[in-house]
Amino acid sequence: xxxxxxxxxxxxxxxxxxxxxxxxxxxxxxxxxxxxxxxxxxxxxxxxxxxxxxxxxxxxxxxxxxxxxxxxxxxxxxxxxxxxxxxxxxxxxxxxxxxxxxxxxxxxxxxxxxxxxxxxxxxxxxxxxxxxxxxxxxxxxxxxxxxxxxxxxxxxxxxxxxxxxxxxxxxxxxxxxxxxxxxxxxxxxxxxxxxxxxxxxxxxxxxxxxxxxxxxxxxxxxxxxxxxxxxxxxxxxxxxxxxxxxxxxxxxxxxxxxxxxxxxxxxxxxxxxxxxxxxxxxxxxxxxxxxxxxxxxxxxxxxxxxxxxxxxxxxxxx
Amino acid sequence: xxxxxxxxxxxxxxxxxxxxxxxxxxxxxxxxxxxxxxxxxxxxxxxxxxxxxxxxxxxxxxxxxxxxxxxxxxxxxxxxxxxxxxxxxxxxxxxxxxxxxxxxxxxxxxxxxxxxxxxxxxxxxxxxxxxxxxxxxxxxxxxxxxxxxxxxxxxxxxxxxxxxxxxxxxxxxxxxxxxxxxxxxxxxxxxxxxxxxxxxxxxxxxxxxxxxxxxxxxxxxxxxxxxxxxxxxxxxxxxxxxxxxxxxxxxxxxxxxxxxxxxxxxxxxxxxx
Ligand SMILES: Cc1ncc(C[n+]2csc(CCOP(=O)(O)OP(=O)(O)O)c2C)c(N)n1
Ligand SMILES: [Mg+2]
Numbered sequence: 001x002x003x004x005x006x007x008x009x010x011x012x013x014x015x016x017x018x019x020x021x022x023x024x025x026x027x028x029x030x031x032x033x034x035x036x037x038x039x040x041x042x043x044x045x046x047x048x049x050x051x052x053x054x055x056x057x058x059x060x061x062x063x064x065x066x067x068x069x070x071x072x073x074x075x076x077x078x079x080x081x082x083x084x085x086x087x088x089x090x091x092x093x094x095x096x097x098x099x100x101x102x103x104x105x106x107x108x109x110x111x112x113x114x115x116x117x118x119x120x121x122x123x124x125x126x127x128x129x130x131x132x133x134x135x136x137x138x139x140x141x142x143x144x145x146x147x148x149x150x151x152x153x154x155x156x157x158x159x160x161x162x163x164x165x166x167x168x169x170x171x172x173x174x175x176x177x178x179x180x181x182x183x184x185x186x187x188x189x190x191x192x193x194x195x196x197x198x199x200x201x202x203x204x205x206x207x208x209x210x211x212x213x214x215x216x217x218x219x220x221x222x223x224x225x226x227x228x229x230x231x232x233x234x235x236x237x238x239x240x241x242x243x244x245x246x247x248x249x250x251x252x253x254x255x256x257x258x259x260x261x262x263x264x265x266x267x268x269x270x271x272x273x274x275x276x277x278x279x280x281x282x283x284x285x286x287x288x289x290x291x292x293x294x295x296x297x298x299x300x301x302x303x304x305x306x307x308x309x310x311x312x313x314x315x316x317x318x
Numbered sequence: 319x320x321x322x323x324x325x326x327x328x329x330x331x332x333x334x335x336x337x338x339x340x341x342x343x344x345x346x347x348x349x350x351x352x353x354x355x356x357x358x359x360x361x362x363x364x365x366x367x368x369x370x371x372x373x374x375x376x377x378x379x380x381x382x383x384x385x386x387x388x389x390x391x392x393x394x395x396x397x398x399x400x401x402x403x404x405x406x407x408x409x410x411x412x413x414x415x416x417x418x419x420x421x422x423x424x425x426x427x428x429x430x431x432x433x434x435x436x437x438x439x440x441x442x443x444x445x446x447x448x449x450x451x452x453x454x455x456x457x458x459x460x461x462x463x464x465x466x467x468x469x470x471x472x473x474x475x476x477x478x479x480x481x482x483x484x485x486x487x488x489x490x491x492x493x494x495x496x497x498x499x500x501x502x503x504x505x506x507x508x509x510x511x512x513x514x515x516x517x518x519x520x521x522x523x524x525x526x527x528x529x530x531x532x533x534x535x536x537x538x539x540x541x542x543x544x545x546x547x548x549x550x551x552x553x554x555x556x557x558x559x560x561x562x563x564x565x566x567x568x569x570x571x572x573x574x575x576x577x578x579x580x581x582x583x584x585x586x587x588x589x590x591x
Contacts, residue, residue: 036464036505038498056498058467058505059434090433119344119410121417123385123432290412298412 001217002192004210006174012204013111013168015147017042019154020079024050027158032079032109033068035061040170041081041111061086065094069104077158078106084113084167088129099163100138106164107157113143113167114254115282115299116204116292125287131259133165134232140164140185141232143253143261145206147175149229152183160185167203169254171292174207188235194224197310198242198249202228202261205252205280208296211303216310223310231261236268243269248313249277252306254296257281276316278309319362321529327397328358328529329589332558333582334403335393340578342409344418348555348568350390352493353460355527356551357394360458364536369399372426376453379444381429383437384462384491385419386570392416392424400426435468437461438488442474445486445546456539460489464496467505472517475546479518484540487547488519491526493555497569511550519548526551559584 023030024046031053032043038056047054055071057064061082068078080087087110088095099106115125133141140162144150150168157164177189191206192213201209206227213223224242228235243249249269251262262279269275282299296302319327331354339345361367365378382391389409396403401424408414415423419432431437437459448455461471478486490510494501501507514521520541524531532551541547555569556562559581562571573581 034498036467036497056504059464059496060467060469060505062469063467085433119342119418121410121419121421121432123419123430288412289410289414289417294412 001213001223004176006176008175009172010147010175011170011172012144012147012150013040013170014042015144015150016109016111016154016166016168017045019151020046021049022155023158024053027077029075029077030079030158031055031071031076032081033057033064035059035064035082035086037082040083041109043081062091062094065091066098068106069098069102072104072106079109080106081109081111083124084110084129085124085126088132088165089126092132096136100136103138104163105161107166108164109154109166111168112170114169114204115287115295115301116254117170118292118295119289121289122286127254127256127282127287128259129165129167130231130253130255130261134264135259138163139232140230141167142185142230143167143203144229145203145227146173146177148177148179148181149183152181153229156183156185169204173204176207176210186230186233186235188238189227189229190238191225191227192223194222195246196222197224197314198246199223199225199252199306199310200228200239200249200261200265201225201252202231203254205254205301208301208303209252209306212306212310215303215307221310221314228261231264234264234268239265239268240272243273243275247275248317249275250280250306250309250313251277252280254301255281257283276313278313280306280309321533324358324362325529326589327362328355329585331358331393331397333585335389336559336573336578336581338393338406338409339389340573341407342411343572344410345389345572346386346570347572348495348562348565349384349387349462349491349493351557351559351562352526352553352555353387353491354390354557355529355532356460356489356491357390359529359532359536361394361398363533365456365458369426372400376455378455379428379441379457381437381441381444381457381459382420382431383459384434384465385431388418388420391420395424395426398426434462434465435470438471438474441486441488442477442481442483445478445483446481448485449481449483455485457486458489460491462496463490463492463494463501463507464504466490466507466510475514475517475519478546482544483546484542484544487539487549489549489551491553492550493553495555495564495566495569497566499566514548518545520545521548521550523550523552526553527557558588
């Protein structure tokens with residue numbers, strides 16, 4: 001198992017904020033909007049340096065999505081920002097009709113996705129947004145795993161043409177990816193090559209998958225770990241290549257099992273290469289208050305859960 | 319309860335709200351303190367709702383649209399006897415039913431809220447059903463001034479006027495602040511009274527911390543027959559603790575041990591006055 005270590009923890013939303021700071025300095029067409037959550041989205045530096053390229057919409061997310069769609073006419077690249085819940089489910093039809101169907105170059109950037117926002121509880125803990133967004137034609141869906149990757153994805157999106165949904169989180173998590181990486185939309189990253197199982201992970205679960213890989217190595221299991229940061233378009237070539245080798249799959253995401261990364265992978269396998277699969281995902285439930293660690297453990301989104309599902313899926317190989 | 323008794327009670331309610339936020343190390347402090355007097359009057363004087371009649375279909379309904387200020391609501395419900403006060407020491411903790419936004423797992427809670435802009439439409443539905451049944455049920459909600467930017471509120475306002483829902487009372491917690499700054503900086507709301515009137519509502523403005531005025535206002539509902547009523551309650555975010563008042567830092571600020579002690583002392587002095 002390839003060794004991954006970290007010296008610092010940082011929230012992925014700060015990766016977004018710092019990516020925006022860089023875009024502010026390099027790309028004059030980038031603008032951002034926010035619905036009264038500037039502090040949470042970490043865009044203070046961008047706003048300070050480019051006050052004329054920031055638009056506060058007030059607590060009116062539906063309006064914000066429409067405005068973002070409209071702002072594209074001068075070649076502007078709008079990044080509307082809010083919490084993941086209010087930037088997806090709350091405004092689904094605005095995104096669908098005005099952004100995706102109309103194919104507008106809007107980069108929806110949302111924080112506090114999933115359970116790990118903690119205390120605020122279920123109303124804010126969106127676990128269905130990947131499903132909603134990946135089912136939408138034209139939409140690119142990205143869920144980066146650490147500060148560096150989020151920053152790189154934020155920057156890469158400015159050069160990508162078309163609607164996108166960039167999902168990140170609140171808590172401080174290990175920084176373990178390359179600070180100088182070039183983010184390739186739609187290209188999976190092989191974290192570790194292995195032969196016994198394919199572990200496909202996205203977002204905060206990638207670090208958990210690495211921890212699981214180490215535990216599995218001690219048990220003599222050689223896990224291939226692949227980071228699927230782009231859930232749509234899905235890197236089906238990388239997925240199939242891996243599964244043809246390992247013959248079994250565990251998918252890991254901070255999201256409902258229904259409709260997320262796991263289902264995207266299952267769809268690919270069902271059409272191309274059948275293999276047993278286990279899901280590390282939330283099992284048809286809303287969240288609750290708690291610390292990120294407590295919630296991830298309760299809802300089965302930990303390294304331990306990945307190990308358990310891996311042992312199970314290996315046993316299912318015929 | 320009399321205005322004087324309610325006012326006395328408010329000091330204890332404010333202290334308890336701060337204690338549970340301090341204990342949880344989480345909560346929406348400023349907005350809870352700004353609605354405390356409104357909730358105190360509604361639950362202890364105006365509304366026909368109690369632990370005894372909570373299963374009675376004809377109870378009055380309160381739905382908190384600005385769900386983030388749940389700590390004030392929990393405190394008032396506990397004081398009213400809906401559940402033991404000690405329970406609130408688990409606020410926001412893992413596996414506690416006292417989650418960071420209103421949830422129906424808690425006795426006395428009518429509706430899950432948290433995302434802003436959801437309360438008023440639900441209240442319209444409640445008020446409409448109550449009208450159809452001629453049940454005499456009255457429906458109340460508290461909205462934040464920042465929350466007023468949500469279009470759903472204005473859709474609901476058109477509906478309530480159209481259906482003449484005079485059993486519906488919306489209360490604006492007009493503390494003039496939201497998360498990022500003042501309403502004026504973030505998204506201008508003025509002239510709000512004129513806007514509400516133009517949407518077909520009967521409107522009264524009141525000092526949201528003046529017990530006599532609040533009681534008089536609520537006792538005069540509906541303000542006009544055949545129209546929904548909007549109370550514009552002028553409030554102070556963080557009301558009752560000088561260093562929290564009118565300061566956006568306290569939107570979800572949590573007091574340190576030292577600040578908690580200062581707050582306790584300030585509230586104690588007010589009690590003596
Ligand atoms: C739809 C939605 N968008 C954003 C938020 C995040 N949020 C919680 S409170 C708040 C500010 C609310 O301001 P205001 O309505 O004035 O409330 P108050 O001042 O009484 O706290 C925001 C933006 C939310 N809960 N719901
Ligand atoms: Mg306010």
